[in-house]
Amino acid sequence: MKKFKEVAGNNTSDLSEMNRSAIVRILQQKEICSRAEVAKMMGLTQASITKLVGALIDMGIVSEVGIVKGNGNRRSIGLRLNAEKNLVIGVKFSRHVFAIGVFDISGKLYTQQETEYSLNDFAEDVIASMKEQIHKLLKKYKNVVAIGLAVPGPYLRGEGRIAMVTRMPNWRTVNFIDEFKHEFDKPVFIEQDANAGALAEWWFGNHDRPLNSLAYFLIGEGVGSGIVDHDRLLLGNLGIASEVGHISIDYKGPVCECGNRGCLELYCSTMALLKKAEKDLPELFEKPYENRAEACARIFDAARAGNKKAIKLVNEIAEYLGFGCVTLINAYDPEIIVIGDSIAQGDELLLPTIKKIVEERTLKAISSNVRIEISKLKIDPTLYGAAAIATDRVLRKPSEYLTLNKD
Amino acid sequence: MKKFKEVAGNNTSDLSEMNRSAIVRILQQKEICSRAEVAKMMGLTQASITKLVGALIDMGIVSEVGIVKGNGNRRSIGLRLNAEKNLVIGVKFSRHVFAIGVFDISGKLYTQQETEYSLNDFAEDVIASMKEQIHKLLKKYKNVVAIGLAVPGPYLRGEGRIAMVTRMPNWRTVNFIDEFKHEFDKPVFIEQDANAGALAEWWFGNHDRPLNSLAYFLIGEGVGSGIVDHDRLLLGNLGIASEVGHISIDYKGPVCECGNRGCLELYCSTMALLKKAEKDLPELFEKPYENRAEACARIFDAARAGNKKAIKLVNEIAEYLGFGCVTLINAYDPEIIVIGDSIAQGDELLLPTIKKIVEERTLKAISSNVRIEISKLKIDPTLYGAAAIATDRVLRKPSEYLTLNKD
Numbered sequence: 001m002k003k004f005k006e007v008a009g010n011n012t013s014d015l016s017e018m019n020r021s022a023i024v025r026i027l028q029q030k031e032i033c034s035r036a037e038v039a040k041m042m043g044l045t046q047a048s049i050t051k052l053v054g055a056l057i058d059m060g061i062v063s064e065v066g067i068v069k070g071n072g073n074r075r076s077i078g079l080r081l082n083a084e085k086n087l088v089i090g091v092k093f094s095r096h097v098f099a100i101g102v103f104d105i106s107g108k109l110y111t112q113q114e115t116e117y118s119l120n121d122f123a124e125d126v127i128a129s130m131k132e133q134i135h136k137l138l139k140k141y142k143n144v145v146a147i148g149l150a151v152p153g154p155y156l157r158g159e160g161r162i163a164m165v166t167r168m169p170n171w172r173t174v175n176f177i178d179e180f181k182h183e184f185d186k187p188v189f190i191e192q193d194a195n196a197g198a199l200a201e202w203w204f205g206n207h208d209r210p211l212n213s214l215a216y217f218l219i220g221e222g223v224g225s226g227i228v229d230h231d232r233l234l235l236g237n238l239g240i241a242s243e244v245g246h247i248s249i250d251y252k253g254p255v256c257e258c259g260n261r262g263c264l265e266l267y268c269s270t271m272a273l274l275k276k277a278e279k280d281l282p283e284l285f286e287k288p289y290e291n292r293a294e295a296c297a298r299i300f301d302a303a304r305a306g307n308k309k310a311i312k313l314v315n316e317i318a319e320y321l322g323f324g325c326v327t328l329i330n331a332y333d334p335e336i337i338v339i340g341d342s343i344a345q346g347d348e349l350l351l352p353t354i355k356k357i358v359e360e361r362t363l364k365a366i367s368s369n370v371r372i373e374i375s376k377l378k379i380d381p382t383l384y385g386a387a388a389i390a391t392d393r394v395l396r397k398p399s400e401y402l403t404l405n406k407d
Numbered sequence: 408m409k410k411f412k413e414v415a416g417n418n419t420s421d422l423s424e425m426n427r428s429a430i431v432r433i434l435q436q437k438e439i440c441s442r443a444e445v446a447k448m449m450g451l452t453q454a455s456i457t458k459l460v461g462a463l464i465d466m467g468i469v470s471e472v473g474i475v476k477g478n479g480n481r482r483s484i485g486l487r488l489n490a491e492k493n494l495v496i497g498v499k500f501s502r503h504v505f506a507i508g509v510f511d512i513s514g515k516l517y518t519q520q521e522t523e524y525s526l527n528d529f530a531e532d533v534i535a536s537m538k539e540q541i542h543k544l545l546k547k548y549k550n551v552v553a554i555g556l557a558v559p560g561p562y563l564r565g566e567g568r569i570a571m572v573t574r575m576p577n578w579r580t581v582n583f584i585d586e587f588k589h590e591f592d593k594p595v596f597i598e599q600d601a602n603a604g605a606l607a608e609w610w611f612g613n614h615d616r617p618l619n620s621l622a623y624f625l626i627g628e629g630v631g632s633g634i635v636d637h638d639r640l641l642l643g644n645l646g647i648a649s650e651v652g653h654i655s656i657d658y659k660g661p662v663c664e665c666g667n668r669g670c671l672e673l674y675c676s677t678m679a680l681l682k683k684a685e686k687d688l689p690e691l692f693e694k695p696y697e698n699r700a701e702a703c704a705r706i707f708d709a710a711r712a713g714n715k716k717a718i719k720l721v722n723e724i725a726e727y728l729g730f731g732c733v734t735l736i737n738a739y740d741p742e743i744i745v746i747g748d749s750i751a752q753g754d755e756l757l758l759p760t761i762k763k764i765v766e767e768r769t770l771k772a773i774s775s776n777v778r779i780e781i782s783k784l785k786i787d788p789t790l791y792g793a794a795a796i797a798t799d800r801v802l803r804k805p806s807e808y809l810t811l812n813k814d
Binding site: 011014018022025043044045049164210213234248251259261323333334360 | 416419422449452455561570571616617619637639645647649656657665669730738770
């Protein structure tokens with residue numbers, strides 16, 4: 001038997017940190033709360049909360065703000081998270097573009113910038129440019145406490161590299177952990193794009209809470225998913241759990257670059273949609289398109305204008321999205337599935353077909369308990385997700401990370 | 408926004424209980440350990456461990472046993488879990504049979520009994536007989552601290568009922584929580600069969616530890632899976648996450664009773680295997696078989712004896728099991744997949760084909776990091792799993808449950 005490391009012990013300072021983290025996470029969601037409300041939500045005495053909040057105020061993480069009305073019209077002092085003093089930098093790295101944004105831990109955007117590159121560019125040059133931009137932002141924004149990086153999956157988070165880079169040969173040997181570990185005097189956290197999107201919905205999405213389980217269904221150039229189950233990202237052994245894009249929907253189907261056959265990604269990525277559209281609806285693409293998201297928008301616009309071929313195409317894709325949702329339900333039993341990335345532009349054109357498929361292909365006791373929605377986030381979910389990666393980590397250890405800028 | 412309940416606070420008595428639980432779980436796996444070893448594994452000071460262990464000894468949960476040799480030949484007092492003072496009753500409920508066993512929390516079997524029934528029997532009568540047997544065992548075995556019940560999935564654990572009982576119409580209205588909640592003066596915990604099997608492997612399987620993530624792949628009359636990810640059962644919103652048997656491998660395939668098409672269960676359950684075998688190998692079934700497990704054994708025996716038709720059938724099933732493993736890998740990224748229930752009899756006949764399919768259909772960086780094994784448990788994994796359900800719960804709250812029999 002190997003050394004047994006699964007069960008870590010906790011001491012009283014771990015306990016205080018867990019409880020401070022719980023308070024900070026409640027305030028991140030509720031904006032303003034009284035001590036009494038926090039005590040009730042956490043099931044602790046008001047005396048304990050008063051002590052914990054006192055420490056958070058001393059650390060500069062929480063402030064008192066005015067008076068809020070509580071039960072029975074009692075007036076209490078409000079508490080809020082000093083979000084603006086705790087910024088995070090989110091970095092989205094994808095196949096043709098990288099984007100960098102500065103956010104605070106409440107999800108407020110301060111600035112964002114995007115850089116296109118070619119897959120023929122040397123990876124080192126692209127990374128050098130990314131680092132330079134981050135350094136500049138760190139100079140300008142002094143209150144950054146952490147950096148989150150979202151990379152395409154399957155990303156082996158222990159090793160620091162992307163497992164499948166056949167479409168990005170120049171990136172084969174890049175180790176993201178080595179590249180970023182010592183580059184900045186801020187911690188850098190890295191996860192794959194769909195997990196980032198799931199965290200963006202978890203922290204910055206305006207969903208009914210509490211939420212037992214959320215599935216983010218990313219449909220862009222690739223197809224992926226991220227699962228937050230009972231307040232924790234589902235990671236698996238290597239950090240690549242929930243690769244729904246590579247779950248087969250037809251074991252005799254076409255071969256995917258992952259080796260599997262009939263991967264969902266082959267049927268409903270924006271690449272699959274555009275391939276069909278360029279054949280069936282060439283008139284839409286006489287004018288060259290800027291990027292795939294814009295090209296998809298033309299298809300949805302044509303469907304909205306009543307173009308029958310476009311409507312047929314959109315319905316086909318929606319069916320595959322429905323099969324994907326059925327797989328997500330059987331695999332993870334989520335309370336909510338949020339569909340995001342480029343395909344989200346299809347919105348009301350897609351949802352009825354998706355819901356119909358789910359109703360047909362799952363038991364009523366199950367389908368009636370899952371909400372299926374299109375993401376309502378106003379910011380690119382992977383970039384926002386990169387910020388959410390950092391936010392998630394710093395909110396779980398507030399005294400370690402949220403005091404970085406305090407003297 | 409609904410009331411925020413995701414983030415519970417912990418007080419110092421919660422902290423002590425977490426740490427006592429960690430110690431008890433280590434001892435459940437390691438059998439005998441010194442205080443110094445436990446301290447090292449948990450990352451706590453020896454003084455803290457001494458205090459925690461003192462409390463566990465006072466509660467009668469842990470005992471000192473002789474002298475163990477530690478690092479540098481230092482001799483220390485050994486600690487062991489008083490497993491024999493903490494028994495659990497496991498109850499496996501399945502379509503034609505229920506089984507009841509008495510175990511201790513180390514997984515040692517004391518007694519087991521099996522009762523067959525017909526699907527035409529009234530559910531009330533079957534349940535009454537089950538309760539009567541449990542009451543008798545409780546009279547005989549005084550040290551029982553909890554009862555675990557494993558039921559067929561999809562089991563809605565919040566509601567207490569099985570969502571799909573088309574093959575068991577008499578069971579449609581049975582609510583397991585209502586039936587068992589107040590029946591005994593011991594707590595009763597209920598989960599679905601594949602989750603039970605996953606917990607059996609987690610607590611009683613002899614696997615290399617630490618283990619980040621384990622998938623139990625149940626192939627019996629039905630097909631299911633249970634996932635333990637980072638020490639926690641994956642539950643989802645309703646408790647029915649990881650229904651791999653109803654993940655489709657062919658979206659145009661035959662219709663399943665769940666509503667989906669091409670569900671994995673339709674291709675590789677023992678029912679699917681037997682249906683084919685009765686057609687292709689009628690000579691094996693001239694003598695009627697006792698149960699499906701025995702019928703499967705005949706097919707595997709024939710294959711081992713060189714019967715070509717049997718070999719072909721077994722290889723076909725193994726391919727589907729391979730597709731199932733590929734789905735499990737893409738969905739959960741497990742460190743180990745353990746295949747159990749009736750199909751496990753196929754053992755060495757199945758594994759090479761399963762592994763070949765996994766190597767072909769996943770990236771090498773992934774397939775080389777997952778172990779695929781046939782369950783080596785000597786006890787029916789669902790019955791053993793029922794005991795593991797109870798064991799899992801009592802080990803997480805030792806002072807609440809493991810002191811039930813102490814005066």
